[in-house]
Amino acid sequence: MTAVPNFLTGRKSSIGTTALQMTTNATKADRGVQITASAGNSATIYVGLSNVTGDAADATDGFPLAAGESILVPVRDARLIYVLASTGSNSKVFFMLV
Numbered sequence: 001m002t003a004v005p006n007f008l009t010g011r012k013s014s015i016g017t018t019a020l021q022m023t024t025n026a027t028k029a030d031r032g033v034q035i036t037a038s039a040g041n042s043a044t045i046y047v048g049l050s051n052v053t054g055d056a057a058d059a060t061d062g063f064p065l066a067a068g069e070s071i072l073v074p075v076r077d078a079r080l081i082y083v084l085a086s087t088g089s090n091s092k093v094f095f096m097l098v
Contacts (some may be wrong), residue, residue, distance in 0.1 A: 008078075008097040015045060016089035019052045021081040029097035032074040033081060033093040038092045043085040045093055047071060054081045065093070072098075 008027045012020065022035070037045045046054040046062030053060045062084070063071055073081060078097055085091040 001058040003069045009081075009095065010019060010090055011094050012083060013092040014089060015052065015083050015085045015091040015093065017054070017084060019050060019077060019084045021050070021056050022083050022093070023078050025078065027078070027097055028076045029078060031098045032072050032076075033078045034070060034096045034098060035081070035083075036043075037066070037067055038094065039068040041067040041085075041091045043091045045071065045091055046084050046086070048082055049080065050082050054084055054086045076083045083088055092095040 010023055012022050035047055045065045046052055048062030051060045052062040083093055
């Protein structure tokens with residue numbers, strides 16, 4: 001495996017029950033976007049597209065992340081990723097484009 005020549009990291013805070021775009025940064029990932037739910041989250045985070053829902057509809061439910069869990073989303077454009085929380089408004093995720 002070759003080294004990634006460049007990567008971007010970030011955080012999305014104040015995630016609540018309305019879908020939020022994870023980032024507006026246009027940097028392209030080479031392999032995908034690693035997303036980790038903060039260990040301090042009390043709510044489940046759902047990762048998906050702009051119409052993401054959380055345990056509400058089979059066609060749009062996002063991928064659930066409990067506190068401390070991670071997923072690698074195989075997309076080049078992180079702006080396509082949206083997140084929402086099952087409850088509250090103080091959850092956060094950390095991400096890295098690789």
